[in-house]
Amino acid sequence: MNTRDSIHMPQSTRLKRVISLPMLVLYGLGTTIGAGIYALVGELAGVSGYLAPAAFLVASILAGITALSFAELSSRYPWAAGAALYTREGLGSERFSTLVGLLVVSAGLVSSAALVNAFAGYLNHLIAPWVELDRMTIVLLATLFLGLFALWGILQSILITTAMTLLGIAGLIIIIYVGHGALADLSTEWPKLIPSADFTSWGFVFAGTLLAFYAFIGFEDMVDVAEEVKDVKRNLPLAILITLGFTTVLYMLIMTIAVLSMPPEVFAQSSAPMAFLYQYHTGEDAKLISIIGLFAIIDGVLIQMIMASRVLYGLSSRGQLPALLSRVHPKTQTPLYATGLTICSVLILSLVGRLGSLAELTSIIMLIVFSLVNLSLWRIKQRVPNNEGHINLPPWISLTAFMLSSTFVTLEISKLFLK
Numbered sequence: 492m493n494t495r496d497s498i499h500m501p502q503s504t505r506l507k508r509v510i511s512l513p514m515l516v517l518y519g520l521g522t523t524i525g526a527g528i529y530a531l532v533g534e535l536a537g538v539s540g541y542l543a544p545a546a547f548l549v550a551s552i553l554a555g556i557t558a559l560s561f562a563e564l565s566s567r568y569p570w571a572a573g574a575a576l577y578t579r580e581g582l583g584s585e586r587f588s589t590l591v592g593l594l595v596v597s598a599g600l601v602s603s604a605a606l607v608n609a610f611a612g613y614l615n616h617l618i619a620p621w622v623e624l625d626r627m628t629i630v631l632l633a634t635l636f637l638g639l640f641a642l643w644g645i646l647q648s649i650l651i652t653t654a655m656t657l658l659g660i661a662g663l664i665i666i667i668y669v670g671h672g673a674l675a676d677l678s679t680e681w682p683k684l685i686p687s688a689d690f691t692s693w694g695f696v697f698a699g700t701l702l703a704f705y706a707f708i709g710f711e712d713m714v715d716v717a718e719e720v721k722d723v724k725r726n727l728p729l730a731i732l733i734t735l736g737f738t739t740v741l742y743m744l745i746m747t748i749a750v751l752s753m754p755p756e757v758f759a760q761s762s763a764p765m766a767f768l769y770q771y772h773t774g775e776d777a778k779l780i781s782i783i784g785l786f787a788i789i790d791g792v793l794i795q796m797i798m799a800s801r802v803l804y805g806l807s808s809r810g811q812l813p814a815l816l817s818r819v820h821p822k823t824q825t826p827l828y829a830t831g832l833t834i835c836s837v838l839i840l841s842l843v844g845r846l847g848s849l850a851e852l853t854s855i856i857m858l859i860v861f862s863l864v865n866l867s868l869w870r871i872k873q874r875v876p877n878n879e880g881h882i883n884l885p886p887w888i889s890l891t892a893f894m895l896s897s898t899f900v901t902l903e904i905s906k907l908f909l910k
Contacts, residue, residue, distance in 0.1 A: 508720060508723075509649070510716060510719050510720045510721060512722075512726040514653055515713060515720055515726055515727065515730040516730045517652070517656045518653070518712075518713060518716070519709055519713045519733075520656050520660065520709075521653070521655060521787075523706065523707060523708070523709035523710070523734065523738045524656065524659045524738065524790075528663060528706060528741065528745055528765070529662075529784045529788055531706055532706075532765070533760075533762075533764030534702060534759065535702045536750060536755035536756075536758045536759045536764075537756065537758075538698050539696060539699030539755075541683040541684055541750050542692065542695045542696050542699065543703075543750055544743055544750065545684065545685070545686050546695075546697075546698075546699030546703045547706070547739075547742050548743065549700045549703070550703035550706070550707055551707060551742070551743075553700070553895055553896070554704060554707035554708075554710070556888065556895065557711075557864070557865060557896060559732075559884055559889075559892070560861075560892055561573070561731055562727075562731045562882050563878060563882040563883065563884050563889075565717060565723075565728050566727070566878060567580075567878055568580060569717045569718075569720075569723040569724055570717050570805070573595075573711070573717060574594075574595050574802075574860050574863075575588045575591045575592030575802065576809075580867065580871055581864075581867020581870040582863070582866070588811065589806060589812070591864075593806075594859060595798075596799045596802050596803060597856055598708070599795040599798045599799035599802070599833075600795075600833065600837055601840055602705075602708065602791075602849070603795040604841040604849050605849035605853060606788050606791045606792045606795070607633055607792055607837065607841040608626070608630070608841060608849065610633055611624075611626045611633075613766070613784045613785050613788060614629055615629075616762055616763035616781055617778060617781040617782065617785070627842060630838070630841040631842075633789065633792070634837050634841060635834070641833070642820075642823065642825055642831075645716070645719050645824070655786045655787065655789070655790035656790055658787065659784075661783065662780055662783030663765075665769070665780065666768055666780070667748065669769060669772045670768060670769075670772045671748070673747075673748045674747065677747070677751070680751055697902070700899070701851055701854045701855070701899070703742075704854045704858070705854045706738075710731045710734050712795065713731055715798045715801040715805070716798070716801055725881055728881060748768070749764070752768065752771060752772065753771060763781055763784060765780050765784050766780045766781040766784060792837075795837075796830070796833050796834065799833045800825075800826050800829040803816045803826065803829035804817050804829045816828050816829040816832065855903050858897075859900055861892070862893055862897040865893035866893045869889040869890045869893060
């Protein structure tokens with residue numbers, strides 16, 4: 492079977508290759524930074540306490556080993572509907588491929604809903620002295636506004652997300668600058684941050700790992716815009732690895748500063764944790780950080796919307812979903828109906844869900860997807876050991892990644908039954 496020919500059904504309008512390596516890295520950073528540090532760092536502190544940095548480290552290892560699999564697979568199969576395509580090539584099942592694609596879409600929709608709720612928290616924190624808006628009103632307006640951007644065009648959306656990502660990174664650098672004095676306490680306080688050998692201590696680490704893992708979700712979204720990336724076989728794998736490395740360093744610094752600055756249970760009470768941390772260290776009004784936090788979070792929402800619509804487009808163009816979802820608007824060159832379905836779904840989930848539970852659900856869904864993708868790469872490498880692309884990993888890496896991801900899925904599902 493010719494894989495490339497099986498990807499798309501004939502149609503007159505194609506996606507446009509306009510995304511460069513820097514733009515793609517910023518696209519990945521936009522979804523990880525907005526989804527993680529600005530939205531969930533407070534909740535993570537509440538779950539893992541002083542062991543929250545350790546939870547971030549475990550989550551980064553879990554995400555990192557899977558990121559290597561995505562990097563190789565994206566150079567082997569540089570087309571849309573990434574995880575679904577990888578699963579079909581590895582497991583040889585069209586139904587399995589469709590299921591994985593729908594799981595990826597579901598994770599994007601649930602993640603967007605979680606971030607819209609986080610956006611509502613930051614916005615209310617910002618305007619609290621004057622007025623408090625109803626959460627449903629904020630969710631409705633924000634979702635529709637971002638949906639219009641997603642419909643506008645991929646280049647316009649990427650330029651917007653690039654600007655918001657740079658702003659989000661600037662906000663984190665400001666937090667590190669004003670709070671760096673807390674790192675001086677590492678010489679005496681470091682034992683609090685290291686889990687002991689007992690089961691209880693590691694229980695706190697693993698309890699927070701699922702939330703922390705959500706903060707790293709984003710690198711897999713990058714493969715879903717593969718057909719809009721320039722020099723895709725080189726730029727896409729490289730961008731995945733750069734994105735994950737950069738976010739790991741930022742997260743570890745911010746989380747360490749946070750738990751050394753104040754008791755984690757205090758930090759966990761804030762609905763706008765980065766603004767609270769800034770205010771604690773400067774004694775000044777944190778409106779600037781709140782505004783930056785707003786942009787960083789909606790950046791993540793927009794990117795997740797784009798990802799979900801591209802997966803729907805990719806599945807539809809291969810005949811696995813109704814053909815309507817693969818229709819591309821001739822002017823904007825975006826998948827019109829797939830994006831419209833994405834907007835409606837995010838709106839419904841945002842209105843009925845809660846930030847923490849939505850984030851945990853996203854993590855479980857993505858761990859299932861990661862397990863199947865890692866297994867698929869291992870199977871592919873048994874048949875075709877050599878990759879003509881730019882990355883060729885030893886088979887044990889994908890097998891180890893499969894075992895780690897599936898173990899976490901099993902543990903989390905068992906916890907649900909034991910409650």
